[in-house]
Amino acid sequence: MDIQWWQILLLTLYAGYQILDSITISSSMDSPVFAGFISGLIMGDMVTGLIIGGSMQLTILGVGTFGGASRIDANSGTVIATAFSIGVGMDPQVAIAAIAVPVASLLIQTDILGRFTNTYFLHRIDTNIEKLNFKGITFNYLMGIVPWSLSRMIPVFLALAFGGGVVETAVNFMNEHLEWLSNGLATAGALLPAVGFAILLRYLPVKRHIAYLILGFILTALFATLYTNIISLGTAMTGVSKDFAQTFNSLPMLAITFVGLAFAILEYKRSTSKTVAVAENHSNMIDEGGEIDDDEL
Template identity: 60%
Template sequence: MAWWQILLLTLYAGYEILDELQIYSSLNTPVGAGLIAGLIMGDLKTGLIIGGAMQLTVLGVGTFGGASKIDATTGTVLATAFSVSIKGMSPQVAISSIAVPVAAIMVQLDVLARFANTYFAHRIDHLIEENNYKGIERNFLYGAIPWALSRAIPVFIALAFGRGLVQTIANSLNGNLKWLGTGLTVAGAVLPAVGFAILLRYLPVKKHIAYLIMGFTFTTLFSVLFTSIQTLGTGLQAANKSFTATFNGLPMLAMALIGLAFAILHYKDEISGKGGSGKGGTNEAATTTESTNVASEGEITDDEL
């Protein structure tokens, strides 16, 4: 791993937490981290595989108030860097053996960054009493320093001094501990399903089960349809060299637009239901609200957020 790669990844690690706190450019997400780390390491595909898998793993994980969560972004950066630079380490093994443990450990450093920031908060309280507005602005910006260092320092140490350890682990997983390496590969492939399970528990699935069924059905039907068309086109091209047409699969954007269409229809139904009037309208609305609450029992709703 070149020195400039370590430097760029360290700088990005310090930036991504600031992006998450205030800038919101989406570069702080695991898939964004996979994109950046993949570009820096020269293997965009591996970066997106790891970033996408970690994004799905934490898909239903959120924070409330000042709670800390696992740092899947930092885990993605290190997993991508080591998966590309270490011979014999597949993205799946890097996800389960590096990305997830690092993401969990970073919770403690996240708490440390919050704790260190109280120093600047107390200084701001004192400066408020003195009406020192310039000092307040400076100390507000100083608060970014412990946040950035909480990510940049561990990433730099791991990249600069941890490569030998990770190489030894990779060699062991491909040698005497190959059974463990196979297990970690399976675990890395299963982790996105865990994220989907958390998300489905988080969303009001019981209330909108019809949309969930339709979404899975449409996705499956279109996948089978376009796969069959591509297979047919491949066969025709093999039989007839003059056949040059290509068949592309249904893009994810198309599925997203279908989902948006259903969301718009549901929104209009909700608006028309709330704005409806007439005899017995109040009783009907109360009955609908009561049945909705019963159907959504145990689910996290917008009111609870």
């Protein structure tokens, strides 16, 4: 399956949109998992797109743009990896390690170029502010879309338009002569989400909420073991009796999500109640004239 011209066009347009959504619109269409969904939908295989997008989402869980710093462009990496994985038949895990992560890292440079180019319009906005030229302010603000979008659209277009043959040749060579390398890349791609979790745990207040972390891990492990045993039992019963047609499903991640949501709600209510109590105690120490009654405060 080749990548068609209209697929390249749609993926390029989405690449330009997703960075704008990230910095202004904020509709969540700039996340890697959404990039995988859109790319998979355009390429005709949403499952592969969601596998790559979800893996990249987990990989950057703990990576932030603190102070406006540039970070790896996981969205563009997801778009290109999904397109090539589906277009040339590359294993999703191999595509993550061999394409998504390197491309995402490389596009840090285009992100910096986009930021640098956009300063031209920022200075023009400053000049128009001094002149109270509101139309000029609006025009230059909107023109800032151009460098931001092109910083993603150009690399994605060039990769999809001219890199297909190279990637297909490389994939065929790896499958025929470098199977060990393909297996290694697949293993590395599968490990990347664990790296994302490790980075995230490094920044989260784990020590303060260690009880929730332990309880959540144990509940997940217990449910996973329980569901696995039930599925095994159901499979065995089906082999013994043809009349036994009950369907057993695996552990739904939505259930685990709701367990985590319940813990988050409990913690939020506890923190909110504590804040309100502190505020009430503080207000009780001050009389109507503004004097503080408690001289120990």
